[in-house]
Amino acid sequence: MDESQLIARVRAGDSAAARALYDAHVDRVYRLAFRLAGDDALAQDFTQETFIRAFDRLGSFRGDAAFSTWLYTITTTVVLNGLRKVKRFRQRETDIDDAHDVGIAQRHAEPDLKTRLKQAIDDLPEGYRTVFLMHDVEGYTHEEIGAALGVETGTSKAQLSRARAKLRVALSDFAGEWVT
Amino acid sequence: MMDQHEDPKFEQWLKNAARTYHTPHPTPREEMWKRIEDARRNRHVIELRPWMRWAVAAAAVLILGIGIGRWTAHQPNAGNGTTTVATADSTTPAQYDLVYQVAATQYLSHTEAFLTSFRADLGSNHAAKSARFARQARDLLSTTRLMLDSPAGKDQRLRSLLEDLELVLVQISQLDAAHNGHDTELITQGMNQSNVLPKLRSAIPAGPVPVRTQGAL
Numbered sequence: 001m002d003e004s005q006l007i008a009r010v011r012a013g014d015s016a017a018a019r020a021l022y023d024a025h026v027d028r029v030y031r032l033a034f035r036l037a038g039d040d041a042l043a044q045d046f047t048q049e050t051f052i053r054a055f056d057r058l059g060s061f062r063g064d065a066a067f068s069t070w071l072y073t074i075t076t077t078v079v080l081n082g083l084r085k086v087k088r089f090r091q092r093e094t095d096i097d098d099a100h101d102v103g104i105a106q107r108h109a110e111p112d113l114k115t116r117l118k119q120a121i122d123d124l125p126e127g128y129r130t131v132f133l134m135h136d137v138e139g140y141t142h143e144e145i146g147a148a149l150g151v152e153t154g155t156s157k158a159q160l161s162r163a164r165a166k167l168r169v170a171l172s173d174f175a176g177e178w179v180t
Numbered sequence: 181m182m183d184q185h186e187d188p189k190f191e192q193w194l195k196n197a198a199r200t201y202h203t204p205h206p207t208p209r210e211e212m213w214k215r216i217e218d219a220r221r222n223r224h225v226i227e228l229r230p231w232m233r234w235a236v237a238a239a240a241v242l243i244l245g246i247g248i249g250r251w252t253a254h255q256p257n258a259g260n261g262t263t264t265v266a267t268a269d270s271t272t273p274a275q276y277d278l279v280y281q282v283a284a285t286q287y288l289s290h291t292e293a294f295l296t297s298f299r300a301d302l303g304s305n306h307a308a309k310s311a312r313f314a315r316q317a318r319d320l321l322s323t324t325r326l327m328l329d330s331p332a333g334k335d336q337r338l339r340s341l342l343e344d345l346e347l348v349l350v351q352i353s354q355l356d357a358a359h360n361g362h363d364t365e366l367i368t369q370g371m372n373q374s375n376v377l378p379k380l381r382s383a384i385p386a387g388p389v390p391v392r393t394q395g396a397l
Contacts, residue, residue, distance in 0.1 A: 019213065027207050034204035041299040041368075043204070044212055048378060051216050086300060089293040114200050121201055136195050161186075168190055178193035 003067055011058055022051055025068060028138075029075050035133045036079045042086070046079045053078065065147060072140070072148040076130065113174055120170035128163035135160050211372075219378030280331045284338070287323050288384045291345060294320060295377055298352060299368060310355045317352035324349060341383055344374045 001009075003024075009017035029050055034043035053074050061070055121129060130149065134140040135156070140148075142156040149156070298313055324346045333339050351367045371377060 015217075022213060022216070023209070026209055026212070030207045030212070031204045035202045037300075038202040039300050040205050042296070044208060044215075045296060045299075045377060048212050048216050048219065049381065051212075052219050052378070052382075055216075055220060082296070085293050086297050089297045090301075113197060117197055118201055121198065132198075133201075136191075137198050137201065164191060164194065167194060168187075171194075178187075178190045 004063060007058065007061065007063075007067060010055065018055060021067075025071055026051070028068070029071065032072070032075055032134065032138055033079050035137055036130065037083060042082065046075070046082050049078045049082070050075045069144055069147045072144060073150070076148045080126065080130065113171075113177075116171060116173070117167075120167050123170070124163055124166060128159050128166065131156050131159040132163035132167075136164075215372070215375055215378055218375045219382055222375070222379050222382055283330075284327060285384060287320075287327060288380060291320055291324075291349075292377070292380050292384065295348065295371065295380070299371070299377075314353050314355045317349045317355075321346065321349040321353055338383065341376075341379050344376045344379070348374075348376055 003021075006017050006021050006024075010021055026047065030043055030047045033046040033050070034040065037043050037046060050071070054071055057074075061067065121132070124132065127149075131145055134145045134148070135142065142153045142160075145151075145156040146153040151159075294316055301309055301313075324342055327333060328339065328342050328346070333342060348367065348371055351363075351370065355363060
């Protein structure tokens with residue numbers, strides 16, 4: 001059965017078809033949610049919310065683009081909005097103890113590549129970070145990214161280029177590793 | 181033509197290195213599917229009434245109006261003394277209902293953000309965070325109990341959700357600085373078993389953002 005038939009059956013209320021559609025796409029959705037959120041509980045929440053919304057709105061899916069593209073649009077919307085909520089909540093609730101903890105954390109000297117890379121990626125502007133993780137880490141094409149984020153393909157390419165440039169500067173201490 | 185910033189060696193090195201960034205766990209398919217099914221089943225029974233989307237916006241305007249009215253009434257030398265003041269007594273039962281619904285929406289949004297943040301921060305359970313979460317849970321618990329006694333609590337399905345939330349918040353409010361990871365794990369298990377977060381999200385109408393998220397998200 002092809003995907004359009006599967007979707008038609010889900011619309012008709014076939015729960016086995018819904019499960020088949022879920023099985024076909026859940027890995028990529030969860031992986032993307034995890035890469036962006038960096039937390040299993042959040043990634044699970046976002047994945048669930050993505051599929052709940054997708055099933056609810058399946059009636060509005062016209063089939064102009066691939067179902068996966070439509071699903072990634074929902075995924076990025078859910079994840080990025082969810083992360084903004086959590087970030088705002090944490091910022092508002094951060095107290096003096098947390099500020100103290102940050103100070104302590106910053107005293108660690110000579111972090112290794114993994115730590116520096118994590119910090120550098122976390123520090124990227126949201127758009128750059130999203131495009132970088134989708135393209136370079138999860139292997140999405142610029143067409144898929146553009147459709148998911150609602151931007152032109154050229155914008156996706158430009159953001160990736162800027163993200164790499166920023167990372168190159170942030171990781172310049174490790175230049176020996178890529179030159180050799 | 182190669183862009184001046186392009187460097188295939190660096191790009192390949194970066195791709196390899198970045199694979200270690202937020203490396204995903206194996207996909208927990210069955211657990212998530214169960215919660216999705218539960219949430220979809222509950223979505224149709226818990227969701228606040230659809231007309232609330234516009235009504236919430238209207239209620240926000242109403243509340244603002246009453247607020248401005250009261251504020252104006254307390255201003256010395258406001259106007260020439262003939263200012264008409266909006267008072268609570270002039271509020272109709274339908275308007276009260278809207279006010280409660282707005283309060284419910286804000287409360288649910290705030291609680292969603294709180295519980296999401298709590299689950300996400302479990303890995304870093306040190307004393308300061310536990311104390312903060314416990315304090316916030318106590319505040320939300322007070323609101324939850326007020327909600328249970330309000331007209332919002334007359335809706336049986338919303339009441340059931342509020343009771344689930346009350347239980348979770350009581351557990352979080354009792355966390356102390358000396359708690360161990362087992363306590364938070366039990367709370368999370370309880371949240372998962374009662375499917376409280378998906379139910380909570382289902383109950384939040386997708387209404388106007390400024391109203392939906394005010395003071396919460």
